[in-house]
Amino acid sequence: NAGVTQTPKFRVLKTGQSMTLLCAQDMNHEYMYWYRQDPGMGLRLIHYSVGEGTTAKGEVPDGYNVSRLKKQNFLLGLESAAPSQTSVYFCASRRGQGPNQPQHFGDGTRLSIL
Amino acid sequence: EDQVTQSPEALRLQEGESSSLNCSYTVSGLRGLFWYRQDPGKGPEFLFTLYSAGEEKEKERLKATLTKKESFLHITAPKPEDSATYLCAVRPGDDKIIFGKGTRLHILP
Incomplete structure (x- = not known):
């Protein structure tokens, strides 16, 4: 019963390096989200997708790109990592139908940018 | 502006x-x-959804209530295992979900 799986769980990057975070869900959910969580700031939405092939900007999209080529996967890319992007990144998915469907979260990717 | x-x-x-x-x-x-519960090193875990003012939901020692302007999470006779960060989130009229910053709850034995 995997639910939402995030890889990798930990990563350390140097400033300027690029990387991709992978989120996979096995619940056939339409909606997927990427958040970052920083101390004192709560969860902030980076990008989200309402279905395969769609993406939209959230609250803090700058410096990130996303792709949703397959319904079950949502990728978050950092093209040129900066120390300000040090954070814990959470992916979530939600069934599309119904106004009050909750999000289901993965356990996060802890990313440090040196 | 939407705010929690x-x-x-x-x-x-x-x-x-x-x-x-x-x-x-x-x-x-x-x-x-x-309402979500988040343990250290883990992702948020879903607890309750409330939709209409006056609605209440219960789960073990937790009860969530909703009015037109606020929600309460009541914790009755808590145990140390209830220690966690509790997050509240709202869905306004679009596809986004907005989170509050959370309440860190610590139950002393």
């Missing part, structure tokens, strides 16, 4: 000491209010 504010930021209780956490919100058209 949780209080207090942190709360320490003795085991068995009941209390309430508050989530106040201002959104354009509420389409759901959610």
Whole structure:
């Protein structure tokens, strides 16, 4: 019963390096989200997708790109990592139908940018 | 602007000491209010969805209530294993979900 799986769980990057975070869900959910969580700031939405092939900007999209080529996967890319992007990144998915469907979260990717 | 504010930021209780956490919100058209529990090193875990003012949901020692401006998470006779960060989130009239900053709850044995 995997639910939402995030890889990798930990990563350390140097400033300027690029990387991709992978989120996979096995619940056939339409909606997927990427958040970052920083101390004192709560969860902030980076990008989200309402279905395969769609993406939209959230609250803090700058410096990130996303792709949703397959319904079950949502990728978050950092093209040129900066120390300000040090954070814990959470992916979530939600069934599309119904106004009050909750999000289901993965356990996060802890990313440090040196 | 859609906004969610949780209080207090942190709360320490003795085991068995009941209390309430508050989530106040201002959104354009509420389409759901959610409570989550988050343990250290883990992702948020869904607890409740509330949709209409006056609605209540219960799960073990937790009860969530909703009014037109705020929600309360009541914790009755808490145990140390209830220690966690509790997050409130709202869904306004679009596809986004907005989170509060959470309340860190610590139950002392």
